[in-house]
Amino acid sequence: MKWTYLLLNKPYGVLTQFSDASDNPRPTLKDYVPVPGVYPVGRLDRDSEGLLLLTDRGALQHRLSNPQFGHPRTYWVQVEGVPEESALEALRQGVTIRGYRTRPGQVRCLGDRPDIPPRDPPIRARQTVPTAWLEMTLTEGRNRQVRRMTAAVGLPTLRLIRVAIAHLSLEGLAPGQWRTLTQAEIETLCRTIGLKPQ
Structure with a gap:
């Protein structure tokens, strides 16, 4: 077949x-x-x-x-705020969300905004609050996991794009x-x- x-x-x-x-x-x-x-x-x-x-x-x-x-899934994540290294390290080691500890993952700051088309509709932006882009590679895909992980370290997700599966x-x-x-x-x-x- x-x-x-x-x-x-x-x-x-x-x-x-x-x-x-x-x-x-x-x-x-x-x-x-x-x-x-x-x-x-x-x-x-x-x-x-x-x-x-x-x-x-x-x-x-x-x-x-x-x-x-x-298997690895890679995301580009726009978060509200500027991540401290301690927050990035916590995401790498795994965080506890809803009584469950996530598996360790690969997390890094992208620096500049990735070359992607604008979202339609655009995200809600606050002029006084900076944002940053992270690249996160995880090996599990629980419900709303990326959003819950970034929230757990004080970085609410504004935009989430999966860019790779394996x-x-x-x-x-x-x-x-x-x-x-x-x-x-x-x-x-x-x-x-x-x-x-x-």
């Missing part, structure tokens, strides 16, 4: 599902990905942006969603664009998580 593997740059405000049964329907993946039978691997909150992997291969969804098979990158995808994985990307991904490519 030939499986389908897609990458989408999920825009802000889009639900990570293919339907919305609410009285006031919001944008969903159906508005961006016209490919039947694929489902997102993991989630990005409605107010988060960036890389989303979609597939119809259940075994791959299981491996990438199960914390037992930890070796797969957001590069070359504008918000709302999607593409299929190359054969080399599929083989590397499957090898990384211990599955046969096809």
Whole structure:
């Protein structure tokens, strides 16, 4: 069987599902990905942006969603305030949120704003409060984890973009664009998580 593997740059405000049964329907993946039978691997909150992997291969969804098979996910995070080194070190070592201690991760300040398109709508900015951009690479993906981690060290998240899942990158995808994985990307991904490519 030939499986389908897609990458989408999920825009802000889009639900990570293919339907919305609410009285006031919001944008969903159906508005961006016209490919039947694929489902997102993991989630990005409605107010988060960036890389989303979609597939119809259940075994791959299981491996990438199960914390037992930890794989790196990299985020660019705009936070309110200027991080002290102690806050960055706490994020690297793991912080306690809701009675759970997060796994250690890689965290660094990016310095300048990354080369990304502006968000639509723009973030709420306060002229008197500086902001900073962090790069965070984590190996687990609990609900709203990045936001809760930065809040735990006094740095509320203003904007959150997932830029990589393992070796797969957001590069070359504008918000709302999607593409299929190359054969080399599929083989590397499957090898990384211990599955046969096809």
